[in-house]
Amino acid sequence: MNTQAKSWKRIGMCQDFSEADIGRKVTLTGWVDNRRNLGGLLFVWLRDRSGIIQLVFDETLDADDFARAQDIRNEFVIAVQGTVVARAEKNINPDLCTGKIEVRVDGLKIISQAATPPFAIAADSKVREDLRLKYRYLDLRRADLQKNLILRSKIAHCMRRYMEENGFVEIETPMLTKSTPEGARDYLVPSRLHKGTFYALPQSPQIFKQLLMVAGMDRYYQLARCFRDEDLRADRQPEFTQLDMELSFVDAEDIMQINEGLLKQLMKEIMGIEIRLPLRRISYKEAMERFGSDKPDTRFGLELKDVSSLVAACGFKVFANAVKNGGSVRGINAKAAGLSRKEIDSLTELVKTYGAHGLAWINYRAEGPVSPIAKFLSQQEMQALLEAMHAEPGDQIFLVADEDKTVFPALGALRLELARRLSLIDESVFDLLWVVEFPMFEFSEEQNRYVAMHHPFTCPMDEDVAFLQGDLGKVRAKAYDIVMNGNEVGGGSIRIHDADLQEKIFKALGFSKEEAWEKFGFMMGAFQYGTPPHGGLAYGFDRLVMLLSGCKNIRDVIAFPKAQNAACLMSDAPSPVEDSQLKELGILIAATEEKKDDQLK
RNA sequence: GGCCUGGUAGUUCAGUUGGUUAGAACGCUAGCCUGUCACGCUAGAGGUCGAGAGUUCGAGUCUCUUCCAGGUCGCCA
Numbered sequence: 285m286n287t288q289a290k291s292w293k294r295i296g297m298c299q300d301f302s303e304a305d306i307g308r309k310v311t312l313t314g315w316v317d318n319r320r321n322l323g324g325l326l327f328v329w330l331r332d333r334s335g336i337i338q339l340v341f342d343e344t345l346d347a348d349d350f351a352r353a354q355d356i357r358n359e360f361v362i363a364v365q366g367t368v369v370a371r372a373e374k375n376i377n378p379d380l381c382t383g384k385i386e387v388r389v390d391g392l393k394i395i396s397q398a399a400t401p402p403f404a405i406a407a408d409s410k411v412r413e414d415l416r417l418k419y420r421y422l423d424l425r426r427a428d429l430q431k432n433l434i435l436r437s438k439i440a441h442c443m444r445r446y447m448e449e450n451g452f453v454e455i456e457t458p459m460l461t462k463s464t465p466e467g468a469r470d471y472l473v474p475s476r477l478h479k480g481t482f483y484a485l486p487q488s489p490q491i492f493k494q495l496l497m498v499a500g501m502d503r504y505y506q507l508a509r510c511f512r513d514e515d516l517r518a519d520r521q522p523e524f525t526q527l528d529m530e531l532s533f534v535d536a537e538d539i540m541q542i543n544e545g546l547l548k549q550l551m552k553e554i555m556g557i558e559i560r561l562p563l564r565r566i567s568y569k570e571a572m573e574r575f576g577s578d579k580p581d582t583r584f585g586l587e588l589k590d591v592s593s594l595v596a597a598c599g600f601k602v603f604a605n606a607v608k609n610g611g612s613v614r615g616i617n618a619k620a621a622g623l624s625r626k627e628i629d630s631l632t633e634l635v636k637t638y639g640a641h642g643l644a645w646i647n648y649r650a651e652g653p654v655s656p657i658a659k660f661l662s663q664q665e666m667q668a669l670l671e672a673m674h675a676e677p678g679d680q681i682f683l684v685a686d687e688d689k690t691v692f693p694a695l696g697a698l699r700l701e702l703a704r705r706l707s708l709i710d711e712s713v714f715d716l717l718w719v720v721e722f723p724m725f726e727f728s729e730e731q732n733r734y735v736a737m738h739h740p741f742t743c744p745m746d747e748d749v750a751f752l753q754g755d756l757g758k759v760r761a762k763a764y765d766i767v768m769n770g771n772e773v774g775g776g777s778i779r780i781h782d783a784d785l786q787e788k789i790f791k792a793l794g795f796s797k798e799e800a801w802e803k804f805g806f807m808m809g810a811f812q813y814g815t816p817p818h819g820g821l822a823y824g825f826d827r828l829v830m831l832l833s834g835c836k837n838i839r840d841v842i843a844f845p846k847a848q849n850a851a852c853l854m855s856d857a858p859s860p861v862e863d864s865q866l867k868e869l870g871i872l873i874a875a876t877e878e879k880k881d882d883q884l885k
Numbered sequence: 886g887g888c889c890u891g892g893u894a895g896u897u898c899a900g901u902u903g904g905u906u907a908g909a910a911c912g913c914u915a916g917c918c919u920g921u922c923a924c925g926c927u928a929g930a931g932g933u934c935g936a937g938a939g940u941u942c943g944a945g946u947c948u949c950u951u952c953c954a955g956g957u958c959g960c961c962a
Contacts, residue, residue, distance in 0.1 A: 318922080325919040342919070358912090377922055400913060403896055410897060414954050467962035487962085514961045637888070637958055726962095739962045837955095848955060 292363045292393055299335030299381050305368040310387060312337065313363045313395070315425065316356055317405070326353055330364070330387075333430055338377070338386040339364055349392045359398035359405065359425075365391035413839075417853040420844055432841045435554070436829045440507060442553050443527050446546050452505040452529060457492035459485055459509070465803055466740065469513035471522075479870030485511035488822060490739060491807050493530040494779055497818040498810045505529040507825065513850075518837050519771065519827050522850045527774075527828075530820035536762050536778050539819050540565075540718060543766065543774070547716060554832055557714055567721040568760075572688075576614075576696025578722070581770025583715045584708040586699045588614045588692075591683070594668045600660035602642070606685035614691050615683040617673045618702050623680055627705070634701055635684060640694035646670070646681040657683075700770065711834075715769050721745065724759040725792070733794050738763045740789055740804075742777040743819075752788050762819070773828045776821030783811055 294313040317331035326341040341353045366389040377383035402419055403411040407428045416423040423429060463470045463484035470484035489508050496504045508528045516522065531539060544561045551557045571580045574587045596607040603613045632643040646655040653666055673681050684694045703709050724744050725734040734756045736742065743762045751758040762778035780786045790800040801808060829841040839845035847853050
């Protein structure tokens with residue numbers, strides 16, 4: 285071999301080379317992406333994180349090397365030495381960044397052979413999700429996933445830079461923390477030194493960041509790992525990352541302003557989009573009434589209309605009763621939708637999953653309205669209804685009648701589904717807005733009491749404090765969510781820094797002073813020693829990256845995500861542990877069905 | 886916990902009313918090939934139809950149970 289004495293250290297990555305390097309002697313390393321063997325001539329695409337460059341092996345190569353080149357297979361890791369040469373005009377590949385050049389190989393080293401991968405390593409390959417997750421390290425070789433992780437890193441860097449420039453200090457908070465009631469299920473970690481007790485992994489750094497304000501750190505931020513033991517969704521993983529921040533001596537206005545600055549910088553640097561400030565703000569009430577959602581997608585219309593008063597006295601019992609019982613009848617006008625009966629049936633199934641009992645519809649044809657509820661309505665009632673819905677011939681009206689807490693989500697979901705089916709969403713638009721004036725409390729049927737909608741340290745709006753002794757449902761919070769394209773990407777609030785007010789809130793939530801001290805004592809204790817007014821916000825970092833990368837699933841922006849059942853298909857976590865480990869922790873596992881079966885054998 | 890969709894070759898999928906030996910493309914193996922870039926040509930290997938039970942003369946196809954994956958409602962302060 286004529287090149288043995290030379291170094292095999294690469295002098296650059298695959299995509300670093302261009303026509304400017306023609307004639308240059310190079311050493312390259314990477315994975316074999318693809319090969320085309322023409323007998324006396326062999327083409328290999330060499331791939332690394334940067335991209336692809338074509339290698340040519342031909343008769344000018346040492347005979348030994350050429351023979352070994354025949355053994356090269358996809359995904360082998362190789363090193364080559366050679367010369368960058370120009371491609372003839374007719375051989376230029378316009379789809380490749382390096383398509384005008386190639387490397388004429390004069391030395392080959394097979395660094396690592398590869399078994400045939402279980403699926404093709406290609407950007408567009410459709411592969412079963414469980415296979416992708418089991419062989420995640422191969423899946424991550426795909427250019428599109430690598431692109432996502434690189435974008436994720438860029439976004440994190442952009443955020444950190446903005447925070448540092450604005451006087452924030454990055455501080456790490458503990459992962460082994462105290463389990464607190466309220467909120468999501470905790471992931472628990474048993475303690476060896478204190479048998480029978482458990483740490484909890486943080487659902488968020490909430491309490492610690494507030495204590496940092498008590499400590500006088502003034503402005504804190506962290507790219508914080510968080511854990512919630514709840515069921516997964518396409519945009520929800522059990523462990524995830526937040527950009528978390530907390531600021532002292534601020535009001536909601538200050539926090540929104542500083543975050544608008546962050547969003548502006550982010551959109552400009554990452555997406556090349558100039559957003560106009562200040563961002564739109566709408567109240568929770570308005571969001572629900574107009575869009576049926578507290579995270580409205582306002583890139584399209586199809587707004588909800590309240591027609592309760594028009595049908596309160598009509599002959600259709602479902603409508604009349606809904607209004608009589610304090611609920612409402614609301615509708616959406618699907619302009620010129622032209623949906624078939626079958627499609628309407630599938631929409632009915634959709635609203636039923638949100639608890640609606642049915643979906644009333646009206647096809648407003650040129651010759652008049654056609655509807656299964658037409659026979660229950662007088663001509664005047666129908667006319668008033670159509671007018672209220674701004675109906676024109678060709679439109680389809682959909683109506684849901686129930687309690688508001690059912691009507692809103694049902695119509696909110698229907699609105700999104702209609703937009704998808706009618707292709708009303710412009711995917712190139714980024715729609716950012718604040719939703720403000722959230723309710724402080726929501727009634728939990730399960731616990732038969734009011735619970736904090738955000739968390740119990742959220743400050744109520746000044747003008748609503750009086751309602752704390754009365755109608756808790758009326759109390760609004762100094763809380764705000766940032767919504768992007770119908771997704772909640774961040775949320776926060778002004779916190780309570782006044783012990784008396786905090787006590788009132790706990791009382792409203794049904795905690796005695798003793799209970800509150802037992803659960804949150806270290807925090808309430810801290811607040812006795814001089815607490816600045818403070819508030820903060822946290823972004824769902826993974827979700828934000830997902831939206832900015834255009835991905836539909838949060839797994840595609842996380843290096844090693846969990847499957848839908850929260851398991852890691854690659855490492856097989858969670859898994860049983862050795863009995864000795866359990867013994868050391870003082871833990872006994874209650875017999876499961878499986879174990880009982882084993883014992884019977 | 887509920888609902889919906891899917892599971893057939895290594896991968897992506899087709900498989901009609903239950904009926905002969907379950908197919909295609911890509912990938913893989915071998916051979917040929919000096920300008921390929923979705924290389925081409927020839928030949929070949931590769932299947933517990935997710936698993937179990939049932940109906941039937943006969944099940945990839947029908948029924949039940951179950952496992953796995955995805956989506957979703959509940960849940961996610």
